[in-house]
Amino acid sequence: MPLLPRIASLWRNLVNARRVERDLDDELHSAFDLLVDEKIAAGMSREHARRAATLEIGRVDIVKEQIRAARAGAGMDSLFQDIRHSLRLFRRAPGFTAIAIVTLALGIGGNAAIFGALKSVLLDALPYADASRLMHLGGLLSADTVAEIAQRQRSFESLAAFAPVTSDATYGSEEGARSTRIAWVEPEFFHTLGVSAALGRTFGKEDSTSGLAPFSDGQLAPDTARVVLVTHAAWEHLFAGDPDVLGRDVRINGIPRSVIGVLPPDFIGPMGAADFYLAFDLSPVIAHPIIARRAQWLAAVGRLRSGITSADAQREVAHIWADLVSKYPEDSRSLNVTTTPLRDAMAGDTRTPLVLLMASATLVLLIACANLAGALLSRSISRHKEFAIRVALGAGRVRLVRQLLTESTILALAGGAAGVLLANTMLALVRDLAPSALPAYADLSLDPGAMIVTALIAVCTGFGFGVAPAFAVERLDAQAILRDGTRGTSEGRRSRHLRGALVAAQIALCAGLLAGAGLLTRSLWKMTTAPLGFDLAGVLTAAIRLPSHDYPTPEARVQFLEQLTDRLRVLPGVDTVATAESVPTAVRRRVGVAIEGSPPKAAQRLVLFAAVSDDYFRTLRIPLREGRTFDPQDRLGAPTTIVLSESMAHRYWPLGHAIGARIRLGANPNSPLRTVVGIVGDVRNDPARPEAEPMAYMSTRQTTAPFVRLLIRTHGDPLALVRSVEHELAALDRGLSLDQAMTLRAQIGEEFAARRLPAMLMVVFAALTLLLASVGVYGMFTSMAVAREQEFGIRMALGSRPGAIVALMLRQGAGWMAIGLAGGALGMIVVVRLLRNLLYGLQPFDPVALGGAVAVLAGCATVALLIPVHHATRVDPMIALRAE
């Protein structure tokens, strides 16, 4: 039974079951009546007739049951028939089938993967209760700001501060020290987020006696945090999921703390992945008013009170902030307090690239569909004769349509299944290669929702490209085809136009995608090859943490670092050794700058700030422009000295008298004046921006932090030195470990990974569409050649030169290609507009990228059409003329 009536029948049977039942009922009743009539006519009494008829028909409900079974069985049979026929056809054309399935897999799989990522980043629930009521307060806040907001606000029912960056720590176990990441939060943190422990409990008010103020200028209070929460992954990794972990003591940074709870498996905080959570108390910080106002190291999360909107909360916080600024204008408060919904804060700037990728993936799928529609169209044209015969022999026309739709749906489902596998692989790759590319909470896997969407896409795709040839079948004039003695491969005008339009569409879409990929790639290339301001080849970097109880004073730290660098300097293969508080491009600290003599209440601009050792500039080959870099005379107790970056010197001393000038750092108008002694070349801290931010340096002798980065320039392979460095470190202090030892290039490369990913994916998509579009062009010309084979044969037999044949073909096909390119030009304009914000160092209409895209497309299309055109000219006229 033909498909549409069959669907109608299925629909009837399922939905309109009552109608079907009534029909059955009527039929059997009518049969009964007729039987009774018959018997009465044969002479029985009505009574007798009725009884006889009842006996003859039997139990009506049983008969009905048998009828129902028969109908269902027959329906399935013909569907199976169609399926078997389709499979037979596929087996006979394995090349086509393989290409079709691969094309579909790529199109559908790509969409599924991107959709999975998009969904988990933008749509999925955050692992917090009622996450839409959570707001993130950021910019970096000082403890004072947090306290003020907490006291005066009315919009939040609970508010908790946390350190927005996780810290490195050492975790001590029997096997020795290992590095771990810890997150510091206020005790109300988990209550605010609405997260409860999977095992044990989370922090409560009684835990607020634990205290430490990280990232302040030194320590304000001893680390008294005695209780700790462990994340689920860390629990499985470090404790093998031991249910008795509660109450166990763990050594973190040398201090024993007891585990009071295990967090749920899907939990991740706004600060990112961590192994342990510790609670801090802000009161020691607030007790030091200047540090409380100056040091900006906090963020906060708040749950909106019911009835309050996020706009209300934003207004209130902005108001409180404005008050604070007017009360203490001299504090470096150029960082604005921003209040954003938590999801937006955590999703960060991944939204645009993801949407872009989704659009690209959709384009790929569309092109794949167009391609397949064209291919099936050609195939159906060559099957015209077969179809005509079947129609003449009585097969319903609609039955043929059902056949075609079954074929295309099977292809689509097979492609979809392969696509899902592909998508899973892709997502796994992204998870491994570029974990920083997506927000921490994004769980990259295909959940049931994404699977269903993928299945729907597959089915729609099947119908989409199966419909085109089906329409061709509808219009078959069977008699005419059979009467016509040809091999029945002439393309109707309608399908020829359809085919041409499909190819034009493919070319247009492909052009747009190529342009986008080209622009992004060039942008990425510029970004990664533009000089950063220092030489990163041949440098080994590692991190060391100096625990505060072993190295309590700055002197102790300075002394240790001097000893270490002395030892390392004499190792074979080492050129220079430097220490710093951060790797270049990873500088996070900013301070306000006030030039001596400027009005005390003037607003301060922020500049980047890092403490570096004497040999830092030499190790990284940052050129010295004026004055000197740090040397032993800048020791603790001596007047503090500053080295500036070029752009900072230009900005504040445009006339060039920076050396010898004195400045204050930070907000306190009574803080010591520091003298500028040198100017060095710029270093680009943010590789995505072409200009370098102004930067100020101080000597590590005069300010040290417990966390130190080692930078060692070597002759040969930097990694070969890791063992020796560890050895020297252990010789000085066995309790210290070397973390994240890698080449500087690798360390910085990780920063780029996130930016590389969208560009790489777009290139992959663009390459795919190029392939598909080329195949489309190839197919169009091939079917053209086949369709007019006889005609060409005759022409050649009559003396036409091959060149004329080529011209004929080109004239037919090139028109469509030109339309495609014109559409592509429009597409390129759209793409450029969309990508404007993601481009680095490029004009939006970069001629190289756009010209390259057009050239590549035209080139591939040309190559694609060469083969069929060439074949067409080689047609042996005798073969072509041999009629049926």
Add this chain to the structure above:
Amino acid sequence: MADRGTSLLQGTLDLLIIKALTAAELHGLGVSRRIEQITGGTFVVQPGSLFPALHRLEEAGWLNSTWQPSENNRRAKYYTLTRAGRKQLGEETAQWNRIAVAIARALEA
């Protein structure tokens, strides 16, 4: 259509129904009577077998059905052969003949 059911009888019934409908359209009871007639009374098909077979053949696309008034002006469901069904008759007949010859040979051996 090779595997339509395991019983030979079902195939025979289908053939008879189709044959019965070659001349004219009939309702269910009419088909049964006609089969009885053309087989000289050998096959009397019970409604319990007839109606499922009619519906199955309709689902397969060989019969069409319409509601029409019958001889006594009662409404009845009439079945007609489709073109595919007519073609099927030829195939079924050929199949049947093959079987008959095979069995005859087997019995003689």
